[in-house]
Structures are given as structure tokens and as C-alpha cells.
Amino acid sequence: MANVGEEVSNKQVIFKDYVTGFPKESDMYVTTSTIKLKVPEGSNAVLLKNLYLSCDPVMRILMQPVVPSDFSSYTPGSPLNGYGVAKVLDSGHPDFKVGDLVWGANTRWEEYSLTTATERLKKIKHTDVPLSYYTGLLGMPGVTAYAGFHEVCSPKKGEYVFVSAASGAIGQLVGQFAKLFGCYVVGSAGSKEKVDLLKNKFGFDDAFNYNEEHDLDAALKRYFPEGIDIYFENVGGKMLDAVLLNMRTHGRVAVCGMISQYNLDQTEGVKNLMHLIFKRIHVTGFAFLDYQYLYPKLLDTVLPYIKEGKIVYVEDIAEGLESGPAALVGLFKGRNKGKQVVVVARE
């Protein structure tokens, strides 16, 4: 156990260089630097011990040299960063004290971080749940799923809901929120094991393995003979094209992610957009960024559900910072079963 004031070694996962195509483990490397476990005199920084790191699809976007506005590329030679959970070891900031647990963005992939970006850290008040949940159910993916379903999708009881990448960090929650709300929910995922999770663990009404369907349109017609009212979009490309053919009049598409497209040099063209007019469909791209105000509501809703067993959350936990690159790469190959987390330390 390191003590405050001590100079210690600090393992890091460094982003090597900009990526084209699928990210590989060799696009990152693990190195060790040193850090003094103390906030410099007069600074309002905090010194964090990083506990859990989140692997999120958006991280692929940040591996490119040119990124959309509101985003910033990773810096080659610097640690990766993303959402994470950390403990305050030392603080020069009046809002944070030693021992505080925090979650937020910009967590660097290293054992210890000195940071002044405290505006993006939120204090963790409820610790009677797994702390790793603050990278998922009780963090960015939780708000995204909650806002995406309840605000963006404008659901009505009894509606037909389709969720792609449904066993992922966000998809598993959208399905459960939709079931609790009274919708009929079908999910797609990439393996038999994940389909079993959807049906038996998360309580989806039905689920299918998209890898076993050559004709996604036919598959959707089988699972939604009446059509789809709400599509929670996590994958893009061919799946979106097939969904558009099966949407009902006044259907809604909440575009949360398009993971099938992030690693392609040429994204797939979506051909059935005329159905937006035929069925008068609303499509909304959205992000956590615009819905952070819902966080207290998420906690009020979800914490009791967790305790009552009405919501479950499946995580795929990679042990140790060294396992980070493989875990992140695995996310884009669909290797993760549930929310992909990397444990740096448990306390």
C-alpha cells in the first residue's frame, strides 16, 4: 500500500499512434513511470488512485487524428483516457477530500493520476453497490440508456422495442428499462451465449444472434410481425438498413452508437432512408453530454431496482491494467460479455 507523499512507480497504458481499421493491442503499450503521491503545494489538483476503467466504443473515435468537434483525439505517447472510478489520495481542491470515491470522464489509464480536471468528477455517495457499476449502470452508460429510452424514444406501454448490441453496457439496460416500462423487447447480439443472457438474465421477450441471420430483414419480420415502434441503435450499417424496412408509422430511432462502422475505412451506405418519409420516423442522435442532468433521477430509479433485483447488470471484468489493451480491442470484436471493465485496483 502506497503512502501519501511517497514517490511510487505508476504503470500506464500508452496510446502509441493513430489507428486505421480495427484497433490492435499493439496500438497501445504498457510502461511504468513514477509519480509523487502528493498534490503540489498551492495547487487545486487532486491526486487519484484509479480503481476501475471503462472500455467504451467511443474510444475508437478518439484514436483517429481527425475527430468531430466536441471530441479530442488521444495524444500519441500519452496514456489513454476514458470513464473510470477512482479514490482521492490527496487533494488541493475544497470539494474533494482524502478517501472520497469519484467517477467521471478523463480518467487516465494509469495507476495514479494528478488532475486539475475536477469539473468532470462526480462524488460517489452510494457504496453499497459494486463500485465498478459507476463505469456502467450507475455511470455514463446508465444515464445514456435511461435518457435514450425514456426521453429520446418517447415510449408508450405495449410498444415494440428493438435493441441492437443488446447485451452491451447500454443495451442490457435499455432492454430492462423497456420491460419495466411495459414494452415488448427483442434484442440482437453476436453469439448464442449473449442471446441466452438476453433471454434468461435480462428478461428480453426474445433475442437473436445476428451472425446466424443472412437476411436481417427476414429476421426482423419474424421477431416483429407487427413492425418496430422503437429502435435503440447501437450498431449502424446493415442492421439500420433492415430496421428501416420494418419500422412502424411514427416510429422512433434513438441513435446511441454505430459500433459496426467505427473500424471501417469506408462506412457502409444506408439505403432505406426513404422509409423515414414513408413512415414519418424520428431519428435522434444523442449523447450522455446532453443528459447529465438526469443523473439524480437515474440513481433514484435504479438503486432501489438493484436492491430489489429488478435490474441486473452483467460486467466483463479484465484484471489488471496490463489487460486493458486486450479488453479494449475485444470490445470491437464483440468478445466482451456485458459491460467491459478493467480493474486497476479494488480499493
Next chain:
Amino acid sequence: MANVGEEVSNKQVIFKDYVTGFPKESDMYVTTSTIKLKVPEGSNAVLLKNLYLSCDPVMRILMQPVVPSDFSSYTPGSPLNGYGVAKVLDSGHPDFKVGDLVWGANTRWEEYSLTTATERLKKIKHTDVPLSYYTGLLGMPGVTAYAGFHEVCSPKKGEYVFVSAASGAIGQLVGQFAKLFGCYVVGSAGSKEKVDLLKNKFGFDDAFNYNEEHDLDAALKRYFPEGIDIYFENVGGKMLDAVLLNMRTHGRVAVCGMISQYNLDQTEGVKNLMHLIFKRIHVTGFAFLDYQYLYPKLLDTVLPYIKEGKIVYVEDIAEGLESGPAALVGLFKGRNKGKQVVVVARE
């Protein structure tokens, strides 16, 4: 002048057979049948003398054997139909009396029609404007432009608005509504002549000929260095792809039509949909059908504007029912300058 009760010849434009690719004049033919100018005893039908017929892009969709729900294909061997303006020559319906002027859907492309589909006819109360306007500014395109801009686009003063197919029946109105509202408006069209109309007649801030731009993305960056807040979509395909690259955060796309795609066997794939997420864009497919309730508001707004010369409306008038097939075909080649109308009779 035909008299009520008389049996007269009735020229018709018949839909020959389902169409693939661009419609041709030979997909229709003109024939002459006869009709008795009298509503049969006991029927609640009305007998109409058709005055103006509307050529609308959606008619291409109805020329296919398989159409989306809410639509019905044309019947080979029967007259085309669409929006139109007509005069009541005889009536068995309590709501319509001889001499009433009406506009509405399902107007058959023929000189006289006996119809029981009176629920889709609206009585024309204001006759101090050109009657043909009830196929455009004061009809379906008017409501569509009004609802599309004011309701679907949620505009704010000073926003940057882009309208494609901007000199068409709907586009020219969207641009004028947006200017009156206080937006900056640029339109695209397919010829120098149309671009001149946009700039000099309709008061767009700027306009360009898409046929002269090999790089639509570069063109949009030139006309919208700050990006686009609102895109009023009439064309689809490549233009939509270029627009997505140039949308601003929280931008809105009102999808009214995709005329560039209606005649293609394989629609163009749209590749930049990831920008929906990056910029958190709303895309809404919409149609007149859902906004008919705004008709009184349209009239209240637009009738004074017409009188004050604050709104102008350019029509491309084809004389005589025989000119209908060429006029309709021309719409898909961009031959029309303004709203394409066919005059069957002037009174």
C-alpha cells in the same frame, strides 16, 4: 360549355403499367371516355369538373407495384390521380353544392370525375388568389412547407438554413418562410435559371447549382462556413451525405422528400450517419398527412403575405390535360421551374 345532365366526352390520362427507373411519357396515355354530368339518383357523390392538377414527386412512388403502407399504387389502366382543384357541377352530398370550388387529394387526371371520396375535398373560400395556388402555396405543398419549417425544424432566429430542390413547390416556400422568420437561407437547385430565381425572386441569401459542384461538401463549407443548423431535405442521396458533414451540434433535418432516389433501382447509400451522434442531430421524416390541422393557420399567415407581396409563388403551368404526362415526367428531370401544375380548364 357542358351542361349538367348531358353525356359528354371525358379526356383522361391513363396509367399504363408499373414503372421502373425514370418514368417516361409512354408510361401514360391519353384516351377519351364518356361521362354523364349528373350524380346518380340517391347517391351522395359529387360530380367534379377538374380545373388544375398537381404534379408531385410522391406520384413516382405510386407507380410501383409495391408501396409502403399508408400509400396505394396506381391501378394500371385507370387514370392517374393526385392533388387538384375542381368545381362542383352536381352534388348528392349535403356539404357540397353546385358551383363550389374544392381542392384535395384523389383528383383523377380527367376532365370530369364522379367521386364519393368527399372526405378528402376541402372547400375553397378565398378566390381572390389564383386558383392554381390550391395545388401549391395554399394546398398540400403550402402546409408541408409551413409545418416542416415551423414545427419540424424548431427554428430559432438567426439560424443557418439549407434547402435543397429549393425552387420547387415546397422549397421556394420554405426559403421564404425561413427568411420571414429571420434565418439565413441558402438553397440549391439544378440550373443557373433556378439559382437566379432563388436569389432574385424568392430572396434567399445565397444559392448554388449543384450540377456545377463536383464536391458538395466543399460547396456547403463555402456557403456555410459556420455549419448548418437546419436542413430541409428534398433530395436525399449524395446531398444528404454532404450535409451531414456540415451540420452543427443539435442541428435538425426535416425529411420532406428524396427526389434524387425515387427513380433509382438501387438507392444511394448514405455513409455519414455517424454524424447524427457526433452532432446529436434530429432527423424527422414527416408528411402533410400529419399536419392538416395547420391548414387554417397557413391561410391566416399566407393570405396577407400574398396580398402584401411578402410571399411570391412561381408556378410552371402546362396547358391542357394532354400535356400532363410530359409535365409529370419533367418533374423528375428537374425541367419544371417552380411548382408544376397542369391546367385542365380555367373555370
